[in-house]
Amino acid sequence: MTIVLDQLAPEVQDAVARTRQRVSDLHAELPRNQLVVWTAGNVSERVPGQDLFVIKPSGVSYDELSPELMVVCTLDGAKIVDGTADSLTPSSDTAAHAYVYRHMPEVGGVVHTHSTYATAWAARGEEIPCVLTMMGDEFGGPIPVGPFAIIGDDSIGRGIVETLRHSRSRAVLMQNHGPFTIGKDAKDAVKAAVMCEEVARTVHVATQLGDPIAIPAEIVDSLFDRYQNVYGQGATSSDSAAQPGSAASSASAASPQEA
Numbered sequence: 002m003t004i005v006l007d008q009l010a011p012e013v014q015d016a017v018a019r020t021r022q023r024v025s026d027l028h029a030e031l032p033r034n035q036l037v038v039w040t041a042g043n044v045s046e047r048v049p050g051q052d053l054f055v056i057k058p059s060g061v062s063y064d065e066l067s068p069e070l071m072v073v074c075t076l077d078g079a080k081i082v083d084g085t086a087d088s089l090t091p092s093s094d095t096a097a098h099a100y101v102y103r104h105m106p107e108v109g110g111v112v113h114t115h116s117t118y119a120t121a122w123a124a125r126g127e128e129i130p131c132v133l134t135m136m137g138d139e140f141g142g143p144i145p146v147g148p149f150a151i152i153g154d155d156s157i158g159r160g161i162v163e164t165l166r167h168s169r170s171r172a173v174l175m176q177n178h179g180p181f182t183i184g185k186d187a188k189d190a191v192k193a194a195v196m197c198e199e200v201a202r203t204v205h206v207a208t209q210l211g212d213p214i215a216i217p218a219e220i221v222d223s224l225f226d227r228y229q230n231v232y233g234q235g236a237t238s239s240d241s242a243a244q245p246g247s248a249a250s251s252a253s254a255a256s257p258q259e260a
């Protein structure tokens with residue numbers, strides 16, 4: 002059945018418009034944080050309460066992106082009639098993002114970059130060991146490597162889900178490709194992409210100087226618990242809501258159906 006945005010309920014159209022604005026704005030964070038060059042990388046966000054998500058169009062310059070150009074897709078990765086030109090195709094990673102949304106109901110945002118240091122670890126197929134308190138805080142352990150996967154079908158999404166399902170990390174280094182991150186919303190996933198690159202760079206520098214010292218598992222647990230549950234401006238703020246990967250989110254997440 003063809004879904005036509007203009008024919009959806011007014012509140013759904015409003016939710017789509019707000020998501021388009023957020024996703025468009027967040028794309029500016031990728032070049033601003035030096036995570037991408039040219040048109041590489043992409044951000045998406047689930048439309049709250051709907052089986053829809055918003056993602057950038059493929060191969061369009063970051064300078065030209067605007068809310069009106071953000072493409073609206075079903076969770077199968079099919080573009081709906083969203084008011085953009087039929088010729089405006091969604092990101093080449095749309096199938097991967099869609100797979101994550103279908104299989105990880107707690108995830109509200111997905112980001113992919115080719116940030117230099119994280120991608121260098123991915124090129125070696127090596128996980129980033131947890132040797133920084135920032136990694137314990139943000140990722141709750143090492144940042145894992147996902148399998149080599151072909152672009153365009155479910156392979157990347159399957160690799161992301163299979164890897165992150167067994168990890169507290171919200172970042173995965175897809176081998177020979179680059180980092181994909183997840184979050185409770187797109188902003189949260191962008192933050193994970195920024196943090197992933199930062200720790201990839203620092204741990205790389207550390208390995209050039211000698212052998213980094215691993216942080217004991219029980220201390221990683223306590224760092225993760227404090228940062229996820231106590232850090233910041235109070236337990237009621239949205240920044241301290243259950244994160245994908247945290248115990249709270251795992252407890253509430255439905256079982257993946259198709260993996």
Ligand SMILES: O=C(CO)[C@@H](O)[C@H](O)COP(=O)(O)O
Pocket residue numbers: 040041042043057058059060061091092093094113114152
């Ligand atoms: O690595 C890839 C393809 O997986 C992408 O990051 C491209 O670099 C950007 O693709 P579009 O989102 O513009 O299609």
